[in-house]
Amino acid sequence: MKAMLYRRYGGPEVLESADLPKPTPGPHEILIKVRATSINPIDWKIASGKIRLLMPAKLPQVPGFDVAGEVVEVGSAVSGFAVGARVHARLDKGIGAAAAEFTLASPAVTSVMPDNMDFASGAGLPLAGMTALQALRNLGGMPLSGSKQRVLVIGASGGVGHLAVQIARAAGATVIGICSGRNRAMVESLGAQEVIDYQQPDPYRNLQACDIILDCVGSPYREWTPYLTPSGAFVSALPGPAVILRGLCNAVTRHKVHAVMLKSNAPDLRILDDLAAAGKLRVIVDQSFPLSALQAAWQRSISGRAAGKIIVTVDS
Ligand SMILES: NC(=O)c1ccc[n+]([C@@H]2O[C@H](COP(=O)([O-])OP(=O)(O)OC[C@H]3O[C@@H](n4cnc5c(N)ncnc54)[C@H](OP(=O)(O)O)[C@@H]3O)[C@@H](O)[C@H]2O)c1
Structure with a gap:
């Protein structure tokens, strides 16, 4: 699968594209075909290495905590998620890994997106x-x-x-x-x-x-x-x-x-989903970038001027 990753700490320039094996879900995991991720400042703060004592990257690291996409495979012990479901999550294992065509999520942090939510909004909402x-x-x-x-x-x-x-x-x-x-x-x-x-x-x-x-x-x-x-x-x-x-x-x-120290969990994400489904919460998209332009998406976030969320779309 296509992914963006960094092999050493640094700024956006350390991001490179790579071909990686498609991940295989363990019994308690969901494999998601990523349709969008969003940038959070923590992505590039971790990559900088400045907070490596608190949050070390596992190099080479695929970044990205937020994911929205479709379920393509579920682990044997997972219930409540069907193949094809439109889901989103703030990934909770390691340092994300949503900047790729596929990623793994735990059901404990994954929620089925409301019908009226598109993938960009679904990726902008969780974290x-x-x-x-x-x-x-x-x-x-x-x-x-x-x-x-x-x-x-x-x-x-x-x-x-x-x-x-x-x-x-x-x-x-x-x-x-x-x-x-x-x-x-x-x-x-x-x-x-x-x-x-x-x-x-x-x-x-x-x-x-x-x-x-x-x-x-x-x-x-x-x-x-x-x-x-x-x-x-x-x-x-x-x-x-x-x-x-x-x-x-x-x-x-x-x-x-x-x-505040965010604790990712599906019940809280569902509260947000319910607000969005009721028309009381919407994600404003500042700018949207393709996965191959992740460096530019990070630069926009680092500028500190984003109004709303920076979205990265993933096509296959
Ligand atoms: N502790 C946690 O669990 C947690 C979770 C999420 C985020 N965070 C942290 O929270 C911070 C915010 O995250 P974010 O995603 O919201 O960042 P962001 O989207 O990059 O924030 C950018 C916004 O901040 C505004 N801004 C900058 N300086 C300002 C000022 N002095 N007064 C008012 N507005 C100002 C900018 O508006 P203008 O361009 O108009 O100035 C811009 O719209 C980040 O440092 C992030 O790492 C922590």
């Missing part, structure tokens, strides 16, 4: 969507319906942020999105009731206190505590040491500070 969901619900304490909270999303136009805006809105929360003026219309169209352009002078002068602040850009949490309600939570998708250390004190502090 970013579950991160947003788990940050808001598990760490921010947002119920999935009847939320009366004010939820601030820093980086509301990015992969995680644009899904967080919609998940919070679907839950009933009042959503304030922070983005550049360029992406204001997009974030408004996702349902944010207030949008703040971070490039304007003194942008937060009128910002009222929020119950949950979800940071998708690595902002220093101390700058945001004046905008938290007394029992509010600051949740970081990009935690530095300060956030992690401060999080250890949550038992004795009023404001809570959390670092």
Whole structure:
């Protein structure tokens, strides 16, 4: 099968195309014919080698955590997935391996896609969507319906942020999105009731206190505590040491500070699928690339300017 892989740590230039044997599913695995994957910053952060102590690549490494495609074979112990089913997943074994014509997934992280979801959206949703969901619900304490909270999303136009805006809105929360003026219309169209352009002078002068602040850009949490309600939570998708250390004190502090660490699982993916099927959640596609142009797709992600998700389509 065709795949993209890297044999050494580095930037996008280390990606190369290769012919690899088609994987064979073990008893507890599903073989998926990949129709699309999406780029997440973690893909190129792992490839850089800078976080190899925490997340080492297994060289040569096929990258890609998010997959959408069709089931072509199921392991003998797998139930609930038929050959031909349209599925998606955030792969949980090793470092992904979705940038290929075929990949293996565990049923525990795989969900059948809603009929109204195309492969691009199916590939854009799992990692970013579950991160947003788990940050808001598990760490921010947002119920999935009847939320009366004010939820601030820093980086509301990015992969995680644009899904967080919609998940919070679907839950009933009042959503304030922070983005550049360029992406204001997009974030408004996702349902944010207030949008703040971070490039304007003194942008937060009128910002009222929020119950949950979800940071998708690595902002220093101390700058945001004046905008938290007394029992509010600051949740970081990009935690530095300060956030992690401060999080250890949550038992004795009023404001809570959390670092989200995505745990891939099919029940959470199905929650997102249900929202999408109901028309309450959609993946905005920033740009789409063929698999052979994975280097360019990574460069777009590294630019930090993606609005929505970067999608990579896989043709056979
Ligand atoms: N901990 C976890 O489990 C986990 C899971 C997923 C992601 N993450 C991390 O979370 C971060 C976000 O991921 P992502 O996929 O959402 O990234 P992304 O899609 O690459 O984010 C790009 C977006 O960030 C916006 N942005 C950049 N600087 C900003 C600022 N100062 N204020 C507001 N918006 C700003 C950009 O908008 P403009 O162009 O308008 O500036 C762009 O739309 C990454 O570092 C990723 O590694 C962590």
